[in-house]
Amino acid sequence: MSDAASHISIQGVHKVFESGGQEVHALKAIDLEIPQGQFVCLLGPSGCGKSTLLNAVAGFSLATAGTITVNGTAITEPGPDRGMVFQEYALFPWMTVEQNVAFGLEIKGLEEAAIEAKVAELLAMLSLTDFRKRFPKDLSGGMRQRVAIARVLALDSPIMLMDEPFGALDALTRRNLQDELLRIWTELKKTILFVTHSIEEALYLADRTVVMTYRPGTVKRDLLVDLERPRDVASPAFNTLKKELSQLLMEEQSRHNQAEIRGAAVD
Amino acid sequence: MKGYRHAASGILVPLAALAFWQMLSTMGWVNATILPSPMAVLLKWWSYLRPLEVFDPAQGSYLKWCFTGELIQDAIGSLYRVLVGFTIGSGLALPLGLAMGYSRVAYGLFNPLVQVLRPIPPIAYIPLSILWFGLGNPPAVFLISIGAFFPVLMNTVAGVQNVDSIYLRVGRNLGASRLTQFTRIILPAATPYIFTGARIGMGTAFIVVIVSEMIAVNNGLGYRILEAREYLWSDKIIAGMFTIGLLGLGIDTLMSRLSSHLLKWHRGLEQG
Numbered sequence: 001m002s003d004a005a006s007h008i009s010i011q012g013v014h015k016v017f018e019s020g021g022q023e024v025h026a027l028k029a030i031d032l033e034i035p036q037g038q039f040v041c042l043l044g045p046s047g048c049g050k051s052t053l054l055n056a057v058a059g060f061s062l063a064t065a066g067t068i069t070v071n072g073t074a075i076t077e078p079g080p081d082r083g084m085v086f087q088e089y090a091l092f093p094w095m096t097v098e099q100n101v102a103f104g105l106e107i108k109g110l111e112e113a114a115i116e117a118k119v120a121e122l123l124a125m126l127s128l129t130d131f132r133k134r135f136p137k138d139l140s141g142g143m144r145q146r147v148a149i150a151r152v153l154a155l156d157s158p159i160m161l162m163d164e165p166f167g168a169l170d171a172l173t174r175r176n177l178q179d180e181l182l183r184i185w186t187e188l189k190k191t192i193l194f195v196t197h198s199i200e201e202a203l204y205l206a207d208r209t210v211v212m213t214y215r216p217g218t219v220k221r222d223l224l225v226d227l228e229r230p231r232d233v234a235s236p237a238f239n240t241l242k243k244e245l246s247q248l249l250m251e252e253q254s255r256h257n258q259a260e261i262r263g264a265a266v267d
Numbered sequence: 268m269k270g271y272r273h274a275a276s277g278i279l280v281p282l283a284a285l286a287f288w289q290m291l292s293t294m295g296w297v298n299a300t301i302l303p304s305p306m307a308v309l310l311k312w313w314s315y316l317r318p319l320e321v322f323d324p325a326q327g328s329y330l331k332w333c334f335t336g337e338l339i340q341d342a343i344g345s346l347y348r349v350l351v352g353f354t355i356g357s358g359l360a361l362p363l364g365l366a367m368g369y370s371r372v373a374y375g376l377f378n379p380l381v382q383v384l385r386p387i388p389p390i391a392y393i394p395l396s397i398l399w400f401g402l403g404n405p406p407a408v409f410l411i412s413i414g415a416f417f418p419v420l421m422n423t424v425a426g427v428q429n430v431d432s433i434y435l436r437v438g439r440n441l442g443a444s445r446l447t448q449f450t451r452i453i454l455p456a457a458t459p460y461i462f463t464g465a466r467i468g469m470g471t472a473f474i475v476v477i478v479s480e481m482i483a484v485n486n487g488l489g490y491r492i493l494e495a496r497e498y499l500w501s502d503k504i505i506a507g508m509f510t511i512g513l514l515g516l517g518i519d520t521l522m523s524r525l526s527s528h529l530l531k532w533h534r535g536l537e538q539g
Contacts (some may be wrong), residue, residue: 060436080442090433094455094532103451104441135532155441 013066028216049217083152352411368427422464426457
């Protein structure tokens, strides 16, 4: 933790996989140094490899070449030091809200009293206390994602990985959870790597937004978002940045579209 | 209100069938030996159900006396065989199914044999079962356990294989060991399938118990309706058949109640 210079270090990362007999170059020569406590958004059109990069950091699918290290240790497998929040919530449906949140703590082997206290604290933090005995099927999408966030926070991991966590939510719930996430991030000082395809979401949340290109995925623009929080999405400064990123994203989107048309023509 | 109407419409067809049946008998259109009237069946049912001896306090309690009726004794005999056979069959199928679902090696080793044996109906084992186990309960239990084995096995394998991989990813992300993944994620995720298998297995066990009682033992509901045929007691045959039907319905209802209680987290049960 002392070396705040580069908490997550991504160096020369390539990812190649096969799809339908063709080699797909998903990531190409990615270099990113992320200091402790930074909120980073990976932004790009679908197919730009932003989720691939997140999965590589999570350890679900390792890079073909290059290295990813956390506090100097190379990543070889998934682990509770890099808690992940998925777009599809992925709560265990057979566990109640509190059991879902407690699961990571039980794996860690904490004592029952300590687990109970920690779970109660997290449920309160995410306004879930009244829902603790419910099963996921009885919760709304926003509530489910709160539980998923609480489950990851329980791990006390210094890093949180978030794969389009609010993508399936309606606009109001989404803004609400974004504010909650910022509150938690300010309070707990975690490093967050957050994948999104929404420019506004990236600019609203992040310290730094990394725009990626469509295949092969490279860093197109690494932008520090130097706006005062809480951010006003209607302010001129916000909209200047939004316009700039829109332009970049449109270019990649049209490359994506052309690739699809070419693909369709070949088919 | 809607519930009552539903119940009323549900009873309509059975009542009509019963009336038609009664009419056939009253009008003398069918021979009473071939198809007795519903009333005759009901009376026979009662005499089959009630104790044969008069109550004698010297022989034991009143409650015990209530259970001395032939039908009760037959039902107990059949249920006992079903439960023992089902427990053995599903008890063997569950661990094998979990292993086959979880491990590709185990699947590769066992699946060919399972696929060859699975289509053989339990009834085809009757000659062998008598050869191996003689007469009495053992061959009956053997046949029933075969009947219960395959549905539980196939559903358990499918249940484990169909566990959504996202749950396993979450498990790895939270740092779960392989054992924890298995006991806390794979097993609960597979339970809806396993319960479905158990319910089908219980149904099969119930079919097989009737057949096995016709050949290997001298009590039980299956034995009784075969015996009644020897004497041309068609009223008793039909009374026995309805008893089998009601008992089967009762067991299935019990199992479905149990599974919806244990799987109250499961989304599918609400919609289904």
